[in-house]
Amino acid sequence: MAVIARMLVRRVLLLIPLLLGVVLFVFLIMRFSDNKPEYAYFEGSNPTPAQVHQFKVENGLLDPLPVRYVRFVGQLVRGDMGTSVLTKAPVRDSVATALPLTVQLTVLGILIAVVLSLIFGITGAIFRDRWPDQLVRIVSLVGVAAPAFWIALLLIQYLAVERGWFPTSGYVNPADSFTGWLKSLTLPALSLSLPQAAYLTRIIRTSMVEELDKDYVRTAIGSGLPPIVVVGRNVLRNALVNPLTVLGLRVGYLLGGAVVIETIYSLPGMGQLMITAVRNGDPAVVQGVVLTIATGFVVVNLVVDVLYLLVNPRLRSAA
Structure with missing residues (x-):
């Protein structure tokens, strides 16, 4: 823990010039x-x-x-953060009102992306070069190539307009109705997370395949350990080191993609706030939104660095 504490202090100190540069x-x-x-x-x-x-x-x-x-x-x-020249309200208050929705959308998108990528990535690695693996690779390739706004339009058309399972737009506060909140954010979160899930699936599958080919896996299975125990306890933990690093970078794409997704679904989050400020020519609000998102991205990467130390004992020993 002392190593992690020293690394955390050093990372925090390095954040100061980085934030000043931003x-x-x-x-x-x-x-x-x-x-x-x-x-x-x-x-x-x-x-x-x-x-x-x-x-x-x-x-x-x-x-x-x-x-x-x-x-x-x-x-x-x-x-x-300054004052809006249009509303004369502090930018800090506008950001504080819009930020919770963007955080909710981003967190929900991360959860969906992680769960889907783990399921499909592990499935593809275990059934390597067989039909489940081929299917996972094709679906993930399509998901990586598909832009988030196109996925959003498809989801609105098939799940909201034709079947009426979800609302096409709007936001429900979870304090008013948890079910309504979940319905209002499901399609936006799916639109945001599916491309990231496809990207992470390919990373997890590759890491799992490389780990399954190592000698310790064959030795453990040959000594009588059940394959499911070896995969769940050893292979998966070692294989998630690289995807965890990539996940920190993909959070930035989630935050940036939220701008477009919130506009499509008419969600009053940071993206909608920034688009409105750009249209109205309110630079103080645009500046406040961009700085908040950039700071959030930096902080998330700091958290990922700490998690990277926790899951990688060799890195702690080197540190």
Whole structure:
């Protein structure tokens, strides 16, 4: 545990310059984009040059970029993401309202992707080069090639419109109805997770095949241990090291894909919030959403690094 604690402290310290770099990148992108806060603030009116200049002075938009960046970082440290120029509400409040839904959708998508990939990946490895393996490889290849928005449209057409099993759009709070909440997020979570499940299935199958070909597996089975015990206790644990690392990276795709999926299903999450802010020219909200998603991606990868240490004793010994 001491090794894991030292590694965790080192990883956390490395996150500080990484997050500062992310903040700098987002800051520069938004400053050089066409979405200017003064345009959104005076939308629907014809401001005079003096009014635009006064707005820039009041909001520090005429200060040098380094000064504005340092001020922006200072605001973030205090938990201040700025204020929407349209609604005049703090961006932090908008993000706090939309973030729980995106987290729910992402977590549900991860669970579905992990369960499906384990079932199909292990099945393909055990029945290697036989018809179940061939079927798993074909289905996973199609799943990797299929974009999430196309899967979403198919699910809406066949499971929502034609059969009426799920709603086509909208969100139900779990506090109001757990069944309604589950129905409202099932199709979005499936749309989000199926491509990732297909990708992870191929990784798990390959790792399982490589592990099954090692000498210790043949020795354990030859000594009389049941194959199901060897596969479940040894092979599966060793084979999941690489897929676990890949899963951390795929979480970023899940968070990014949530933007499109939430728009298709009209879910009031981070994706819908960002799309609305882009359409309305509200850069402060866009900036807050992007920074929140990027920070979440970094934190998830930190958690995956810790899990990687837990499941890989050789890495702990090397550390």
